[in-house]
């Protein structure tokens with residue numbers, strides 16, 4: 001199979017979807033790998049690192065897309081990339097369709113087969129291709145939150161860990177999945193007082209076994225959330241309903257309960273955000289203020305630490321990339337139910353219920369879409 005790896009063009013997105021070790025594995029399996037010149041630069045991989053393992057370098061994005069039956073990316077194709085998508089081409093990347101109708105319609109119109117990293121799901125309900133980036137983003141959420149709490153950035157001027165004689169800051173985390181547990185570990189390690197809320201009681205029980213004593217676990221409902229954020233310095237949004245739009249847990253009027261200069265980092269912004277007032281921002285311009293509360297809404301946080309993130313992401317994606325390349329998307333999805341869960345759009349139809357629901361579209365059963373020979 002011919003596999004294309006374009007350079008990411010979203011603002012300050014320096015990750016790349018395939019590292020030289022992955023290119024080597026694909027070439028060894030008999031595939032042709034075409035990498036856009038400079039695609040690996042931001043993560044510390046040169047064109048020469050790719051050619052050394054048998055990949056080809058394309059001079060620009062057009063040539064990379066045109067050559068490929070399957071495109072490997074990190075972020076969803078953005079508007080300048082849409083014209084390059086070919087009917088029947090397989091796209092394997094993060095999409096987050098439910099948060100963006102225009103993006104969804106562009107991919108429906110393209111006729112491409114869109115397999116989303118974020119909805120690949122194991123029988124255990126784990127999301128193996130979201131997990132590594134959630135680990136990065138959860139850890140970063142505390143780093144970024146700590147920065148914007150500094151007075152210089154408009155924050156309350158509070159140090160997360162406090163010092164002897166002065167109380168530590170309070171960090172409230174909404175959602176105790178991968179982002180939540182990683183944020184909690186970091187905040188607790190720095191000495192903050194941490195409160196984590198989730199609706200999954202089994203998850204709260206598990207967290208109570210593994211978390212240190214400065215992490216308190218509370219059931220998530222609107223009343224408890226309002227009570228907790230009223231004394232928070234940093235709030236981290238970390239909820240997820242896989243593939244669907246995030247529920248709005250903090251309403252606009254709730255901001256009035258919060259302390260001026262408190263910071264919200266809504267990691268869930270890529271699925272629309274769990275804070276009513278959040279909107280997507282970029283690494284270049286990450287924050288804005290509403291009612292005295294600093295909002296951080298970067299939708300590709302791991303892009304800020306591309307070396308770590310690229311390695312972590314590609315460790316997880318490569319086994320799936322090899323299955324898609326070796327078997328073609330139909331057989332790979334038929335033989336791997338986890339990968340089948342990743343199918344969001346095929347031949348102009350939505351195959352993921354959460355995405356269809358977000359825009360009032362009809363969802364086609366992915367197994368049914370697979371069964372149609374016309375879509376080979």
Ligand SMILES: NC(=O)C1=CN([C@@H]2O[C@H](COP(=O)(O)OP(=O)(O)OC[C@H]3O[C@@H](n4cnc5c(N)ncnc54)[C@H](O)[C@@H]3O)[C@@H](O)[C@H]2O)C=CC1
Pocket residue numbers: 118130131133134135137174175176177178179180197198199200203220238239240241246247249266267268269270271298299300301302
């Ligand atoms: N902004 C960025 O750069 C990045 C964003 N993300 C996003 O972060 C979000 C969280 O991802 P993960 O932690 O991997 O998901 P996860 O599935 O591991 O955890 C989500 C948690 O939210 C909980 N939850 C659901 N409804 C809730 C409610 N009403 N109140 C409290 N908790 C609730 C679930 O029980 C679950 O424990 C996703 O939207 C993901 O796409 C992930 C990586 C990077």
Ligand SMILES: CC(=O)C(=O)O
Pocket residue numbers: 094118130133134270299300301302303
């Ligand atoms: C998960 C995601 O959207 C990201 O890593 O950018």
Ligand SMILES: [Mg+2]
Pocket residue numbers: 094096270299300301
């Ligand atoms: Mg994202």
